[in-house]
Amino acid sequence: MTYFPEEVVEHIFSFLPSHSDRNTVSLVCKVWFPKLRVLTVKGKPHFADFNLVPPDWGGYAAPWIEAAARGCVGLEELRMKRMVVSDEGLELLARSFPRFKALVLISCEGFSTEGLADIASHCKFLRELDLQENDVEDRGPRWLSCFPDSCTSLVSLNFACIKGEVDSASLERLVAKSPNLRSLRLNRAVSVDTLSKILMHTPNLEDLGTGNLTDEFQTESYLRLTNALEKCKMLKSLSGFWDASPVCVPFIYPLCHQLTGLNLSYTPTLDYSDLTRMISRCVKLQRLWVLDCISDKGLQVVASSCKDLQELRVFPSDFYVAGYSAVTEEGLVAISSGCPKLSSLLYFCHQMTNDALITIAKNCPNFIRFRLCILEPRKPDAMTNQPLDEGFGAIVRECKGLRRLSISGLLTDKVFMYIGKYAKHLEMLSIAFAGDSDDGMMHVLNGCKNLRKLEIRDSPFGDGALLGNVAKYETMRSLWMSSCNVTLKGCEILASKMPMLNVEIMNELDGSSEMEENPGDFSKVEKLYVYRTTAGARGDAPNFVKIL
Amino acid sequence: MSVETERSSTESSAASGLDFEDTALTLTLRLPGPVVSSSSSSSSSSPDLDRKRASSDAAADHSPLAAAAAAPPAPKARVVGWPPVRSYRKNALADVAGSSKAAKFVKVAVDGAPYLRKVDLEAYAGYDQLLRALQDKFFAHFTIRKFGDDERKLVDAVNGTEYVPTYEDKDGDWMLVGDVPWK
Numbered sequence: 083m084t085y086f087p088e089e090v091v092e093h094i095f096s097f098l099p100s101h102s103d104r105n106t107v108s109l110v111c112k113v114w115f116p117k118l119r120v121l122t123v124k125g126k127p128h129f130a131d132f133n134l135v136p137p138d139w140g141g142y143a144a145p146w147i148e149a150a151a152r153g154c155v156g157l158e159e160l161r162m163k164r165m166v167v168s169d170e171g172l173e174l175l176a177r178s179f180p181r182f183k184a185l186v187l188i189s190c191e192g193f194s195t196e197g198l199a200d201i202a203s204h205c206k207f208l209r210e211l212d213l214q215e216n217d218v219e220d221r222g223p224r225w226l227s228c229f230p231d232s233c234t235s236l237v238s239l240n241f242a243c244i245k246g247e248v249d250s251a252s253l254e255r256l257v258a259k260s261p262n263l264r265s266l267r268l269n270r271a272v273s274v275d276t277l278s279k280i281l282m283h284t285p286n287l288e289d290l291g292t293g294n295l296t297d298e299f300q301t302e303s304y305l306r307l308t309n310a311l312e313k314c315k316m317l318k319s320l321s322g323f324w325d326a327s328p329v330c331v332p333f334i335y336p337l338c339h340q341l342t343g344l345n346l347s348y349t350p351t352l353d354y355s356d357l358t359r360m361i362s363r364c365v366k367l368q369r370l371w372v373l374d375c376i377s378d379k380g381l382q383v384v385a386s387s388c389k390d391l392q393e394l395r396v397f398p399s400d401f402y403v404a405g406y407s408a409v410t411e412e413g414l415v416a417i418s419s420g421c422p423k424l425s426s427l428l429y430f431c432h433q434m435t436n437d438a439l440i441t442i443a444k445n446c447p448n449f450i451r452f453r454l455c456i457l458e459p460r461k462p463d464a465m466t467n468q469p470l471d472e473g474f475g476a477i478v479r480e481c482k483g484l485r486r487l488s489i490s491g492l493l494t495d496k497v498f499m500y501i502g503k504y505a506k507h508l509e510m511l512s513i514a515f516a517g518d519s520d521d522g523m524m525h526v527l528n529g530c531k532n533l534r535k536l537e538i539r540d541s542p543f544g545d546g547a548l549l550g551n552v553a554k555y556e557t558m559r560s561l562w563m564s565s566c567n568v569t570l571k572g573c574e575i576l577a578s579k580m581p582m583l584n585v586e587i588m589n590e591l592d593g594s595s596e597m598e599e600n601p602g603d604f605s606k607v608e609k610l611y612v613y614r615t616t617a618g619a620r621g622d623a624p625n626f627v628k629i630l
Numbered sequence: 631m632s633v634e635t636e637r638s639s640t641e642s643s644a645a646s647g648l649d650f651e652d653t654a655l656t657l658t659l660r661l662p663g664p665v666v667s668s669s670s671s672s673s674s675s676s677p678d679l680d681r682k683r684a685s686s687d688a689a690a691d692h693s694p695l696a697a698a699a700a701a702p703p704a705p706k707a708r709v710v711g712w713p714p715v716r717s718y719r720k721n722a723l724a725d726v727a728g729s730s731k732a733a734k735f736v737k738v739a740v741d742g743a744p745y746l747r748k749v750d751l752e753a754y755a756g757y758d759q760l761l762r763a764l765q766d767k768f769f770a771h772f773t774i775r776k777f778g779d780d781e782r783k784l785v786d787a788v789n790g791t792e793y794v795p796t797y798e799d800k801d802g803d804w805m806l807v808g809d810v811p812w813k
Contacts, residue, residue, distance in 0.1 A: 132711030189716065215718040243718065270725075325726055348722050398713055401720060430713060457713050514712070539711075 118154040121146070125165035127562050127611055128512075129537055131189065134564055134609070136588060138624045143167040143190075144174075145622075151178035159184040159210075166190070172197030176204035183235075184210035194219035195244065202228035209262075210238040220246035227252040236260040240267035242291045242322065250276040258283045267291025270324040274303045281310035289343070290314070292322035295330040304333045311337050319343035319369075328356040338363035342390075347371040347397045354408075358383040369393040374400075374409040374430060381413030385420025393426040398457060407431055407457060411438035411464070418445035426451040433464035434491055439473025443480035452477055453488035459515035459540070462492040469493055475500035478508075488512035498522035502529025510535040523547035527554045537562040545572030548610075552579050560613040569604045576612070577630035584619055585630040586611040738764065760807075764795070 125141025143165045150157050157179045167190050182205045202225055226248050248271050257280045272293025326349045341364045354377045367388040374396055396409055409431045415438050425448045434456050470491040478501050485507055493516035502525035509532055523543040544567035577585040588609040619629040795807035
């Protein structure tokens with residue numbers, strides 16, 4: 083690419099229709115790297131979210147920040163997901179990029195509030211500091227006071243995941259001097275009183291994450307809160323509700339009619355009736371995240387009130403494997419019937435039926451994301467005791483735009499036959515405790531033309547499937563297999579056939595010594611992670627990871 | 631003016647995520663006057679008491695059926711990373727559970743007030759705090775007046791009449807709030 087004049091390269095790039103393709107290309111092209119303004123990096127495999135990836139596996143942010151500090155000082159935005167970020171890395175970031183505007187960290191770990199203090203202190207034009215569900219070490223509230231008086235550019239501030247206290251006075255001062263604030267998500271430590279005071283300064287606020295809404299208050303505080311909320315005419319999205327007492331909920335009512343987004347999924351203190359009294363007023367709701375204490379009856383209320391619903395997530399409140407959930411297939415059928423615009427679903431429930439799934443598929447052909455988690459692995463149709471192949475088959479057949487699918491319950495190879503046959507736009511598939519034989523995985527690899535990410539756990543797929551279509555992995559972002567039937571030998575064959583893939587195996591139980599055994603070993607590989615690489619094997623792998 | 635410990639009759643407790651059935655208290659606030667103890671409670675209290683005494687003598691000897699019914703369900707199997715929920719979420723929900731500690735909600739009614747309020751007994755460390763909370767919730771109705779002997783009483787905001795908080799305990803007897811140690 084360096085042989086061509088820039089105008090020619092730009093002309094070639096102009097044929098790339100999508101943003102993401104252009105971004106990807108610009109990363110690979112060394113000429114373009116110095117001009118990079120926005121960098122998005124994702125580290126660990128998705129199943130790291132569920133503790134399936136051992137700690138210290140990798141995903142370190144430091145090399146990326148160091149390389150950027152050397153090579154593209156014009157960097158303005160850095161977005162990282164599932165990475166290990168250190169305070170030193172944040173300090174380097176804060177000091178290296180004079181035009182830095184936005185830091186978004188999602189599900190990251192390894193840093194503390196001291197690192198945030200550096201960001202606040204040195205990023206003079208900071209517009210966005212968005213910390214989503216990170217594991218942040220609390221080293222005190224100092225960081226919030228570090229924003230200099232000259233910093234008035236904040237548009238988005240999300241510190242909901244910070245566990246410790248914050249200094250209310252600093253917070254109020256910061257908000258008061260940030261006239262452009264559109265999105266503000268507070269943490270649990272922020273009181274109702276502080277929230278009321280802050281809201282007097284944010285007439286343009288569109289998205290609010292509350293602090294705690296506990297019962298220990300004076301009624302006047304809550305009346306002040308209602309008055310303050312009423313000033314936020316642009317407010318469309320609400321979250322937080324930490325420790326929310328049912329008594330506080332009516333004070334939110336005046337806002338409900340204008341809400342398009344509502345996240346109550348961290349509030350187990352609200353029950354079915356509290357939730358439905360609020361949600362039934364949210365007639366414009368497009369996105370709803372709740373806990374399963376809403377129950378099927380509550381979901382019926384959602385279905386009859388929220389006709390514009392596009393995204394629904396119902397999370398479990400009980401984390402035992404076969405735990406009780408007040409939510410079954412009935413709730414989802416009601417939703418599908420009342421909310422035909424539904425396109426994105428994450429649904430934890432304790433049972434499902436084929437009939438329900440078939441009905442849901444007919445009612446909602448617009449699904450783009452369909453993630454169903456039946457809490458008990460391999461649970462059959464609750465009425466017929468049959469596998470749920472036909473139900474999921476209906477989903478992939480009817481929902482022609484489906485891009486992401488997670489399946490659960492009792493499933494045979496047949497469901498994979500349907501997926502391979504119909505899910506032509508599927509990009510990401512998550513499989514757990516499913517299938518009978520290698521045929522299942524083969525159907526997916528051969529049929530899903532747009533597959534980018536495949537993650538499988540506890541399913542009987544072995545070397546035959548792993549090696550059945552090796553060229554496919556070059557078209558994919560990654561493959562994860564854990565507790566399946568692949569062996570060391572199979573992985574070695576894969577690595578030798580496909581040099582442009584990194585084949586990582588992790589066997590923590592055995593320790594590294596057993597991996598030194600002769601290559602003909604047929605011992606099962608506990609965890610396998612395969613991904614494309616242009617740079618060869620990584621150098622930062624810990625000793626429980628073997629790259630073949 | 632009696633207050634139930636169950637949630638309002640319009641909801642079934644099975645549907646609600648919170649289980650109040652283990653709270654045995656009902657809380658009542660009434661104007662001074664003879665405390666009307668229902669005849670059923672006084673006549674049935676003796677047999678109740680007798681039964682209670684008998685069972686407490688045999689405390690070691692719980693009927694296994696009763697014990698099984700009272701015990702929480704046996705912990706189910708644990709599979710690593712299942713259900714697929716982020717640690718962040720699990721920890722956040724655990725923190726809430728820790729802080730609210732299976733909250734003991736009781737409904738409170740006041741003579742003459744058209745609405746009931748709900749109070750979480752776990753949120754208060756003693757009777758004083760409870761009184762203050764009740765004052766907040768029913769602020770239109772009464773205030774706290776400090777009496778000579780340093781005792782705090784709920785008093786009608788308008789005419790100064792004293793309110794006497796009472797509650798019905800699990801035996802069905804009406805008790806004065808404050809007689810029994812807080813715990």
